[in-house]
Amino acid sequence: MENLYKEYDDLLPKSILDEIKEKVPSSISQTRLKKILEASHKEWNESRVDPGECVGLVSAESIGEPGTQMTLNTFHFAGVAEMNVTMGLPRIIEILDGRSHISTPMMEIYLKKSHSKGTDIRKIAQSVKESRLKDILSGISINVAENTISLELNNEGMKELDLIPSKVAAILGKSIKGWNIKNERESITLKARSKDESINEIYKMKEKIKEIYVGGVKGINQVLPVKRDDEFVILTFGTNLKEILKLDFVDHSRLRTNDIHEIRNVLGIEAARQAIINEVYKVIENQGLNVDIRHIMLVADTMCTTGNIKGITRYGVVSDKSSVLARASFETPVKHIISASLSGEIDPLKSVVENVMINQQVPIGTGVIKLMMQSKKELKSSDKKD
Template identity: 25%
Template sequence: MKTLLLEYIFFQSSTYLVPLFFLCRCVIKHLEGLVVQYDLTVRDSDGSVVQFLYGEDGLDIPKTQFLQPRQFPFIEDNYEVIKRSQGLDEVLARLDPHTANKHFGAIQRWRAKREVACPRRGAFLLFSQKKLAKLKQTEEQRTEPQHVHSRRAAALQLVQQWHSLDESSRSKYSRKASRCPEPSLGLLRPDVCFGSVSENFHDITDKYLQDRGSVNHNSLDANSLRQLLHYKWQRSLCDPGEAVGLLAAQSIGEPSTQMTLNTFHFAGRGEMNVTLGIPRLREILMVASSNIKTPMMSVPVLNNRKALKRAKMLRKKLTRVCLAEVLQKVDVVETLRIENHEKLRTFKVTFHFLPPDRYCDDKLLSPDQILHYMETRFFRLLLEGIKKRSAKLASIAVETRKATLRDKDTVGDGTADTAGVDDGDGEEEREIVDDQGNEGDADASDAKRKDKQEEEVDYESEEDEEEEDGTDDGEDKDQGDEEEGAEENVEEPQPETAGVERKKKKRAKRGRGEGEETLNQMRVNSVLESNPAIERYHYDVQHELWCEVDLVLPVSKVHFDLTSLLSTLAHNAVIMETRGLTRCLLNEATTKTGEKETVLNTEGINMHEMFKHSDILDINRLYSNEVHAMANTYGIEVALKVIEKEIKDVFAVYGIEVDPRHLSLVADYMCFEGVYKPLNRHAIQSNSSPLQQMTFETSYKFLKQATMLGEEQTIFLIMPG
C-alpha cells in the first residue's frame, strides 16, 4: 500500500509539473533578452524600450530591504559609521538636491489647493461656470429667445467675452485649471538628479521625520537624515547589465511550484467560481485568450439608499433564467395508435411550473412570461430536437432481436432460423438504442448472422435515405400513398404525421366560420398552427402553472427517450438573459479605508450594459478579470494593471508574494507592442532576436527565415559596476 501511495503521489506530481515546466520555459525564453541599460531603461535585444525605468522606480529588488520604514532607525543609529566609511560629506557636497526638492514642493502646493488629484477642468470651463448662468438669466427675460446657427445667444456671447479677455485675465483661469505636475521620476533621472525618488518613498520619509521630531530629540537634524535616506535610495538603483528578464521569469516559476499539488481548477469565492493555480497562470501568460473559463466583473454600488434598493432589482434583471430553474416536473405519456393504416406515436407532455413565490425573490419573471416562451420558442426547439435525435440514432442504429432457443444451433441453421423469425415476428422485434449511441449486443460467435443483420440494416437505411430525398425534392412518382403526399406540402423541416394536416385544415375552416375568437383560443390556435405535429394544446388559464401539449409522430425504426431529451433542453433553454451574463450577486466588500460597500459581481462580461446603469453603479471603478475586454474598453495601459493584479491574486491565494517590480516587467513585455501578447510559440515570431527564436522551438525554421531575410543581431556585453 505504501508503494502504491508513493507511486500515485509521484504520478500526480508529474502530471501537474509537466505543464508547469513548459510554462516556466516559455516565460524564460521570452524574457531572457531584457537587460537594464546605462540610462536605467529596460530594453530588448534590438534596443526596443520595454520599460523606461525598471520596476517603475529603478530599484534593485535585493537592495530595497533597507529602504523600508522599519529599517530607518537602524540607518539613523549608524549615521556616523556610514559617514566615515563612505565619505558622505564629500559625496553630498558634489550633489545638488535643490532641483528635486523644488519639484516636490510644486506638487505639494498643487495638492494643497485642490481636493481632486486630476480634475477634468479647463480654463474656458471655469470661465463658463462663472458667467453662463448670468447670461442665461438675461436671455430668459427676453420675450423671444434668439438662436444663431442652432446655438443660443447666451453661448455665443460667452465665447465672445472669452476671446475679448486679455492675457492676464486668462492666465488667472489657466492657473486654476492647471494639471498636477508630473512625478519626479518621470522628469528627473534618479541616477543623475540627487533626491529624485518615488512619491511613495518621499511620503514615508516625511512621515518618519515628522514622527521622529515629535518623539526623539537627537543630535542628528532632519535634513541630514533626509539626505542620507536619499543617498541610500540612489545607491540602491539597479546596475546596468542586470538580466532583469530572467529574474522576473524565475520569480514567477519558482513560487508556482509551491501551489501545484494544492490547487483545483475552480475554487469558490463566495458563490462565484474563479479559476486558480496553474490553469489561471496559463490563461494569463501562455494563452492570453479573450475566451477565459470564468470571466467576471465587479462594480461597486453607489452608497445611497435609492441605489442599493434598485441594485437588487438590477441583479434580478441581469441574471439568466433557464427553464429548468422554474420547472417543477414533466409528465410524459406515450401511446401507439393506428390511423388510416398508419402507425403513429402520441406523446402527451405536461409541464408543471413552480409557484411564483418560489422564485420571485431571485428572478424578475412572471408565469405569463414562462408560458409565452413555451408557446413561441420551446415547442419549436423540442420538435427540432426530436428530429435531430431521431436522425442521429437512425445513423448509428443496429438491429437486434430477442434471443431464442434456435440460437444454440449451428451457424448455418442459426442463419436460416433468423430469417424465419424476422419474417414472422415483425411486431416483437424492436430496435433498442440508448442515448449514448451504444450499439446493440449481438452474438459475437455467430458471424454470419451478424453480417446478414448489418446488410439488412444498410439496405433499409439506404431505402430510408432514398425516401427522404424523394420527399424533399417532390419527386415521389412511385409511391402514391397519403403519407408521402402530406409530406410534400410541408415547408418547415419538423416531424410530420399523416392525417394531422387534414385535421388542421378542417379546424381552420371551422375557425373562419366562428368569427372572432377569444384571447385564450387565439393562443391555443397559434401553437397548433406553428407545427402540424402538435395535435392539441391547453394550459392553466387561471394560474398559468402548467401547460399540456400532444405530439403525434410517425413510428420510426429507432426508439429514443423523450424524457432525457426534455431534461437536456430544459437546462439549455434560456427564458430571459442579458447578453454575455449568466449570474449576478450582491456581496459586501471592505475598502482600503476600512469602510464596507456593496459590490455587484457578475459571471460573464458585458460592460456596455453596465454603463447604462451609471445612476446605480460606480462605473469609474468597474473591473473585469478579462484582459482583452479591459484593453478594448479602457486602453492597453489598463491591461497592464489587470495583468499585474491577476497574477498577484493567483499567488495570494496560497500565501505567496511576488515583488510587483517583477510583475510590472512581465506585464510591460506582454503589452509593449500595443496589444496583449501571450508568451508562447506564436508570439515568439515577433521577437527581434533570431538567436532567441531558434532556442525556443523549431530551430531550423527560424534559422532558415533569418538567413533568407538577412537578419542580424548584435550582441552587447555590459559589464556591471
C-alpha cells in the same frame, strides 16, 4: 528652501520630492533638509537597477521558482457555496499565455450605497443574470395536429425580470420569422404560417425558442449575492464589462472582472496591464508565496507594450524577437528557420540566447560595457582636420 528642492529636480523623481516636501516639517533648517535630500538621493541611486542587469531573466526565475512549489498545494473548496474559480498555477499560466477565453470568467459587482443594503438584492442579482425563455417557462408543448407550439409562462419568473406576457411575445416576434404569435393571459401560442411544416422542423423550433434571450445581461451565466462586511456584492460567473458598466445601480469604481482581454477592449491597455499585475499577484499571495511585484510588472509590461495583449508563448512575445536563432531555440525551430530562410531574414545577434549559441560575448552585465579607443592613425587624421 525652494532652491534646494530645485537642485534635486533632475536627481530625484517628482513623486519622491513631493513626498519629502509633504512629510518634512516646514520649520526644518536648511542644513538638515540638505542632509535629508542627500540621503534620499543616495538611497534612490542604490535602489536603481544597475546598467546591464538582466532583469528579464531574474524576473522569469523569480516567478518560475515559486511556481514549482505551487503545483503541489492547490486548495479545493469542495462543497462550499462560493464559486469555483481557477486559482494557482493553471490561473497564472492562463494569464501569462494571454488567453482570450479563460476557464472561469468572473465579476465582482459592487453596488451603489442605495442598493447595497440587501433589501432587493435578489431582484438586482436576477436582473443582471442573462435569462433565456426557458427560465420563465413552466411548460412547453407541441400540438402536432395543429402545428402549434404552446408556451406556458411562469409568473414568478417573469416578475423577477419585470416582464409581462405581451412583452415576451414582442421579444419572440423579433427573433422568430414565419410564425404567428398569439398571446393569451398566461400562455403564448405559436403557429407556423406555412402549412407543411414537418414535425421535425417544429421540434427544432421548440428547442430554439427555449434558448431565446429575454432579459438581463448577456454573458452572465450565474449570479451569487454575497455579504462582504456591511454591504452586499454580486459575484457572477461569466463577464460582460461593457453592459454592466451601463447599469445605474453599479458602483463603477469598484467593479472587477478577471477577464483581461475584456478589460483591454473596454478600458484600454493600461487598465489591462494593471489587471495582469493584480491577477497574478493575487494568485501568488493566495498561495502564501512572496514574489516582488516589480517582476510581475515587468512581465505585464512586456505583454502590453504593443497595445494588444500578447502572451508569453511562441505566438505572442516570442514571435516578436528580432533574432531568428532566439526564436528557433524556443519551440518549433523548424518553422522559424524555414520562414527566415524564405524571406532572407537578418539576425542582428543583439540578445542573449543567440550569442550563447555562437559562443560570442553576451550583451548583458559585463558584456554590455565596451571600451572605446582612438588609434594613433585616427588621432592624427583628426588633428589634421583641426
